[in-house]
Amino acid sequence: MFKRGVSLYSFQEELFLRQMTVEDCIAFAASIGANGIELLPEQNLPGFPNITDRQIGEWKDLLAKYGAVGTCYDMFLDTKRRKDRLMTDDEQVESIIRDLKLASQLGFKNMRVLIFVRPDILERCIPFAEQYDVHMGVEVHAPWYLDHPWILRTVDVADRTGTQHLGLLPDMGIFMKHYPPEFRDRFMRQGARQEIVDFIIDQHEQKVMAEYTIYEVAVKMQGNKAEISMAETLRHAPYANPKRLKDFLPYFKHIQAKFYGMTPDSRDPSIAYDDVIPELIACGFDGYLSSEYEGNRWIQDVEDVDSREQVRRQHVMFRRLAGETVEA
Amino acid sequence: MFDKYLIVEGSLRNTGPADAPEGFAFDARLGYYRGLGLSMIENLAVAVDGEAVDSQAIRFDEGSGALSLSAMETAFDRRWEFGAVATISVARPGGLPVGPHAVTLNERLRISYLPFPLMAKDDKTLTVA
Numbered sequence: 001m002f003k004r005g006v007s008l009y010s011f012q013e014e015l016f017l018r019q020m021t022v023e024d025c026i027a028f029a030a031s032i033g034a035n036g037i038e039l040l041p042e043q044n045l046p047g048f049p050n051i052t053d054r055q056i057g058e059w060k061d062l063l064a065k066y067g068a069v070g071t072c073y074d075m076f077l078d079t080k081r082r083k084d085r086l087m088t089d090d091e092q093v094e095s096i097i098r099d100l101k102l103a104s105q106l107g108f109k110n111m112r113v114l115i116f117v118r119p120d121i122l123e124r125c126i127p128f129a130e131q132y133d134v135h136m137g138v139e140v141h142a143p144w145y146l147d148h149p150w151i152l153r154t155v156d157v158a159d160r161t162g163t164q165h166l167g168l169l170p171d172m173g174i175f176m177k178h179y180p181p182e183f184r185d186r187f188m189r190q191g192a193r194q195e196i197v198d199f200i201i202d203q204h205e206q207k208v209m210a211e212y213t214i215y216e217v218a219v220k221m222q223g224n225k226a227e228i229s230m231a232e233t234l235r236h237a238p239y240a241n242p243k244r245l246k247d248f249l250p251y252f253k254h255i256q257a258k259f260y261g262m263t264p265d266s267r268d269p270s271i272a273y274d275d276v277i278p279e280l281i282a283c284g285f286d287g288y289l290s291s292e293y294e295g296n297r298w299i300q301d302v303e304d305v306d307s308r309e310q311v312r313r314q315h316v317m318f319r320r321l322a323g324e325t326v327e328a
Numbered sequence: 329m330f331d332k333y334l335i336v337e338g339s340l341r342n343t344g345p346a347d348a349p350e351g352f353a354f355d356a357r358l359g360y361y362r363g364l365g366l367s368m369i370e371n372l373a374v375a376v377d378g379e380a381v382d383s384q385a386i387r388f389d390e391g392s393g394a395l396s397l398s399a400m401e402t403a404f405d406r407r408w409e410f411g412a413v414a415t416i417s418v419a420r421p422g423g424l425p426v427g428p429h430a431v432t433l434n435e436r437l438r439i440s441y442l443p444f445p446l447m448a449k450d451d452k453t454l455t456v457a
């Protein structure tokens with residue numbers, strides 16, 4: 001059975017506004033039985049990359065205080081750090097090794113690798129991932145999907161080398177079955193008209209190729225800026241096949257449970273967890289489902305964000321889908 | 329993202345001697361979900377009362393000393409932390425007249441994993457007391 005966790009990404013609104021501390025986030029996660037904590041060092045550890053022993057000690061103490069464990073370290077790679085040129089391959093490898101080492105020092109066994117990192121760069125990092133015993137999971141983020149040729153290149157490297165320290169890290173945003181109400185409402189506030197909004201949502205519901213819908217809205221319907229922007233979100237909102245998860249199970253150890261908003265009765269109107277979680281249970285996934293709430297940026301212009309309540313509802317859903325008897 | 333939080337409410341003030349201001353300043357946050365090295369802050373565009381400020385008059389200080397926008401390009405060891413308040417100042421003899429002013433801030437960020445620059449924008453009316 002999968003385990004339940006939370007990425008600190010979920011509380012970015014309150015962390016940004018200094019309404020919550022990292023300790024508040026961990027305490028809250030533990031209070032809802034989500035004891036696995038995913039960290040974004042560049043968000044949550046001031047002074048990065050110069051992390052002190054004291055910071056490392058504080059992180060471990062915080063986890064211990066609430067009976068929590070660190071699940072995944074989210075790395076970044078600033079290939080465009082310099083204006084005049086891209087990072088060289090050696091510099092990229094060096095940056096990733098730095099993160100593998102930090103991840104290990106902080107006690108992590110998994111590292112989320114940004115999807116744009118080249119498979120040949122990651123291949124050069126394998127000996128270091130093995131040395132530090134940290135699994136490099138390339139984030140499978142929409143609009144990519146598990147079978148996407150770019151993703152298969154990483155799978156090929158993992159197969160060819162036989163390493164247990166390079167693979168994937170699926171983001172459940174790839175399973176967007178229905179268009180998120182939070183997206184719809186934001187575009188309507190920006191001036192999208194009802195009939196065009198309805199058209200775009202219907203096209204998404206029917207799984208029509210995004211480019212077709214964008215052309216219809218932009219050219220044939222002469223859509224306004226908000227309507228064209230809404231149609232363009234379809235490029236990033238495909239629905240991948242949950243039945244493929246089992247075929248890729250050997251390659252992933254951790255999952256980012258992306259969501260944009262839960263209904264008051266603890267259902268996700270957009271991401272197909274009703275289809276995904278039975279698949280994960282059936283194939284025996286025993287890693288963490290790590291909440292990644294990303295609804296704040298869609299609603300913060302008109303309402304106060306309550307990330308805790310959103311995460312709480314998602315975990316009620318996880319428990320329900322795992323067969324527990326729960327109240328919404 | 330975080331657009332409406334970029335400009336800190338109530339932070340607009342004149343700088344320098346009270347009887348002979350040398351410019352004005354306000355506080356701001358980075359419109360991104362993590363901290364970012366200053367070399368990747370591609371531009372900070374400021375407008376006041378509808379008029380764009382000359383970029384050469386702008387200085388940025390996250391707490392380690394004021395830098396021009398061009399000096400930020402090579403400030404590889406400095407970082408604008410997530411949610412942290414920094415000061416954006418503008419050299420303008422006389423400062424701004426007391427009263428309300430429409431302040432606009434556009435942040436253009438060079439994010440390595442995105443093919444396009446990330447833009448964040450805020451407009452607020454702030455008052456010089």
